[in-house]
Amino acid sequence: MSGPTLLRFVFSRSATPSRCLRNLHSSNKLAQRPDFPKILPKAPGEALRKDVARVPTTANDFKAYSEEDKKKLSTHFNYTPAQLAAIEAGEAAIDPKDLAEQATMREDSFAFEYYDDFATIHPVIDKPVRAPEENYDPKMRYKNEDEIAEDFVKFIEEMPEDATRLDYMKFTDNLRLTVGKEEAERNPVSSLAPAIPKGLESLKQPGIGKPGEVEVDPAMKRLMRQTGFSLDEIRRFRVKNLVVHRVVNQTRMGKIQSIYYLTVAGNMRGLLGIGEGKSTEAEDARRQAHYAAIRNVQPIPRYEDRTIFGDVKVKMGAVELELMTRPPGFGIRCQDKIFEMCRCAGISDLAARVTRSRNPMNTIKATFKALLSQRIPDEVARGLGKKLVDVRKVYYGGNV
């Protein structure tokens, strides 16, 4: 092989592997998927909207005026002969066949799937029609009392003899309140977007949003009254049953067992509560704990809505735990109970260490106590008589 041939061979290879053009083996060629789906032309009779029966328009639908029609036009509608002549000229100029072809609904693949002749401009959907900028008058000002009084005097002077209330209403409607260009008041320039029309009742889903119809059990009603939360707010709370177990009371009648629930509830925006419930019925215990947790919610201080202020150490029973503040994006790296509590409270960056006992109930109570016993830097700084500036807010221009 000579040198130039080899070079050409090397440089002629494209960067992407080329498609195999020749069958190198006898088996059937694998079906290759096309790059784009094939668009088949629609059959002419096939309607886009299946629910609407379309009747094709023909030239016979556009009939010429008969002699009777023309007589009616002149007698009933007072058309002048000149107008009638114009109508006739127009009819003669336009072929009914063209009308039948052009004034029909489109059936092609680019046709719109809704009916609109696009004759009216909808300010929200279409590009709004704005008043020209020449309408702006920098010298425009409101009329003072004298000028308005002058207008009234003028109205009374020019008032016809038999003035009615209608005259006065016309006057008040057309009364200008400003001095300057008239267009500046009547049709002012505005760069505001048009408001979204109200009363779109059809958008509302049926069966939703009538508070009177919702059945609320008495316990929930009491909870709403006690806490001041609405039903919606209570439903939006994130609720987790963290501890469930059976407890037994030994009496002389025998063993009486109940179910114990420990539940946390939070709105994921800084409110957190824990609640306990105990009953012979599991469902009852669960609801007791749930409602107690919501009744017990307290605001948790959060730094930048994501972590706690400084490290916190707390002891509850034999549980000793430490919650540690962490940088953005760290996540919640701790055991499951504390993790769930952080999720409920809306804390996303935190580390925790539980030492000595790890009793689940006391861990949860200790975590709640720890989150509530945070010291706020501003408060501490005030005690020390120092001025405190959060440099994170300074360095990142408040975008933290």
Next chain:
Amino acid sequence: MSLVLLAHACSHLQNASKARLGLTSLPSTTQLHTLLLQLQKSGYVNTVVIGGPTPPPPSALAPTMSANPEARKEIGGGHVAVWGRRREGGEVEGDESEDAMGTITQANVASRRLWVGLKYHNSRPVLEKMRLVSKPTRRVWMSMGDIAGLVRGERRGYVDGLRGIGESMFVTTDRGIMEARECVERRIGGMLLCRVNPVSW
């Protein structure tokens, strides 16, 4: 220099804060005095006054009533009232009738005490915790680089970083006792004395 007195002072200040005392006294030594003045500069205590075995008069303790504005300015612009402090001219500031209580002489130096006004905010002590870092049996010295790490909240050696809210550490250097952050600012190392925390954990 012994750290035993300092250890006792740490415990005593903690106990006094827990008992919600407004005024307490410590033995008068130069080390304690300079440390307390630093504590005052950092805002942990209200007043530091050298007095006799009985508490000094309220006029001497009230920071705003200090007769000498220079004395107030002298340490960090904080509220400083030094009772019976000698000025350059050798004359003694303060009322002549209380002079015996305020003046330090060779005869009364042994009976002098440091009177410390404690601070409270929102019905909580401002100084809740004070612990030795160097122990009498084990001193800890650190270079400026390591102290900078502590100030950033990192653990260096066996010493935890200053991660608490409003926590400070005091370091004794060849330029006197100062706060760890000031050490870093002035680029000097020294022996770690104690750490002070406005929060009890």
